[in-house]
Amino acid sequence: MCLKSPATSANLGAGFDCLGLALDFYNETIIKRNNFFKISIKGEGEDNPYLKKHNLFITIFNETYIKLTGKKDLFSFNFINNIPLSRGLGSSSSIIVGAIASAYYLAGLEVNKDTILNNALIYENHPDNISPAALGGFVCSVVDKDNVKYIKTDISSDVKAVVCIPNKQISTNVSRSALPKHLSLADTSFNISRSSLTTAAFMSKNYEMLKIASFDKLHENRRMKTVPELFKVRELARKNGALMSNLSGSGSTFFNLCYKDDANKLKTILENNFPNMKVLELNFNNQGIIIS
Template sequence: MFVSVPATSANLGPGFDTLGLAVDLRNEIIIKPSKFLSISTHGEGADNPKIKKNTLFLNIFNENYKRLTKRTDNFRFEFHNRIPISRGLGSSSAVIVASLSAAYEAAGVKYTKREILNQALRYESHPDNITPAVMGGFNVACVENGRVYSKKRRLPDYLKAVVVVPNRTISTAKSRTVLPKMYKKEEAVYSLSRSSYMTALFMSESWDLLRIAAKDKLHQSRRMKMMPELFDVQKLALKHGALMSTLSGSGSTFFSLAYEKDAPKIAQSLRSRFPQYRVLILDLDNYGVITKD
């Protein structure tokens, strides 16, 4: 059994906890029946004792496998992690989505992606990362009565993601502490208008207007102050042709969307200015979670 889940970039500027898209940087898990529990971890987190045990994955997998089968069985899990951990690229959501999909596959129970998405909400209350992890593409999502309602737009091949992955983390929990308890009405309207506009631009493929729509007054600049060099990352990416450049999730990764022809120039300028950071050019992903027997 094989499960593959893409990285995601959420918020996308003004789309706080509602907008997200998937990029083709995947965690893959191979699962086989076994006489005893066996775990091997490769790639991101392989040298981290906490990550190496994959506790979150196993807890969710075991809970749901038992719920579906009324049994407790052993498996061999082989993890190949490519999504940077705690960098704002949806590593936790990828684990949640992968473990749920694996549990249904191992149990032999038929399911839909929508069911996986709604189950994932039990472990992650914000839908902006889990939705593109499940569905792929660009997604706008909201939660009503414990269910995720979302709309997806496939992303064209001529667009690329340029991501800057700093060598330091910004924890989601810590980054939320810098956000105010109350916002001014003008700030809320500013970001609401641009989030709505961004959704319309993605749905209509009006890419050249994204720079206007990506501006935000709710969370982005407040979080970026925790790592001030991110302001320079954003400025440089936009200067060299990025269609939009936003904090990925709560950071520390920065996400830029670009035409394919412009991506190498943007990446090179960022590598030259920030040699200590990883700069990746990635395809966008339209498939979301993939499972095979």
């Protein structure tokens, strides 16, 4: 079987731990039944021997497969990793969701995405990345009584993503340590209103409203201090066609959404101004994980 699991961008400004979307940018995994265990990695992590001995995908796959079948069968795993590690593009969520979906498929069971999401909570207790990784599109999700509850909508082909990926990795746990312990009533009200408006903008496909909605007073500026250049990325992107320009997850990637006709121009401007960053122009993924 062949699995494609998408990159994601979460938070999207004020939607802390609840808003996310899927990008047309994937890790691919080919799994075959085999007489012995075999693993190969190409792309991200291929030079890291630790990932062959302690591979999160294989750990979750085996745990899920044994739970479903009661057997420990042997497989070969061929990983083609495109999603950068620890850059705020949901690499861990892509792995978690993909491993669970693959185990269900190879166990001969229906790959039900609600079931996959709820199983993914064992490994990731925030739904903002695992939901769009499984479902695709734009997703607003919460955890209620150990279940992911969500509303999803497709993203129009009229808009595209332009992402800036710095060389610097940022650990989510370290990034969270920069968050405030208390928020003022004014900042709390600001974030609730912007998160609500961001959700409404995506649901109604009124993307122009994102120019107003996609701001945050909780986490972005605090996290961006570790890569100060990101403040310039945001300023320049918003001046050159970005409808929204936000830290992707906990960073260090910066996510920009613009109309498709403005995407190439924005990509060129960001490449010229930030030559030390990798800039990608991407479509959105409305399917989530794909198994064939």
